[in-house]
Amino acid sequence: MKRTLTLTALLALALTLVFATGCGTKAEAQAKCAGCGMEFPEKDAVVMDGKTMCPHCAEAAPAAGExxxxxxxxxxxxxxxxxxxxxxxxxxxxxxxxxxxxxxxxxxxxx
CATH class of the missing domain: 3.30.60 (Wheat Germ Agglutinin (Isolectin 2); domain 1)
Incomplete structure (x- = not known):
């Protein structure tokens, strides 16, 4: 009986870990740069004058008013x-x- 209870507890713990973390990593959302056209992680996007740009193009672009x-x-x-x-x-x-x-x-x- 004690052995069955232990196995049930371990199974419950394993299922909790699986469902809590999901089934693997989620795909990272992508954005397209208005400057070079390349796709890059959306989290790195820089918006300049209403255009989405990658960090490289945003750094190379003139500042607003320049x-x-x-x-x-x-x-x-x-x-x-x-x-x-x-x-x-x-x-x-x-x-x-x-x-x-x-x-x-x-x-x-x-x-």
């Missing part, structure tokens, strides 16, 4: 990106920006 600067690919003058033109992956000031190529239909009598 002006992003670029150097003109032609003259080298540094100015705010909002005052520049990006063409072919290069930044130009308004004075140095290459003229855009006319479209092939321009000037052919089309309205």
């Amino acid at each position: 002006t992003v600067m670029h150097a003109c690919a032609k003259c080298g003058m540094e100015m705010a990106a909002t005052e520049m033109v990006e063409q072919g992956g290069k930044w130009y000031c308004g004075h140095c920006a290459p003229a855009e190529e006319p479209s092939e239909h321009e000037g052919h009598g089309h309205g």
Whole structure:
């Protein structure tokens, strides 16, 4: 009788431990970075300007209110990106920006 009681107590203890901890570890929720597109643990997410970013991209992004600067690919003058033109992956000031190529239909009598 004593042996049956001990086995029952051990079984109850084992079941309590199993149900208290669950059936293994739960999958960690993932988030997608608006900067690089990679998935990363949601617990590490940083929200900047309403966008979810990984810690690496958040650290590299300019702080709120900070002006992003670029150097003109032609003259080298540094100015705010909002005052520049990006063409072919290069930044130009308004004075140095290459003229855009006319479209092939321009000037052919089309309205």
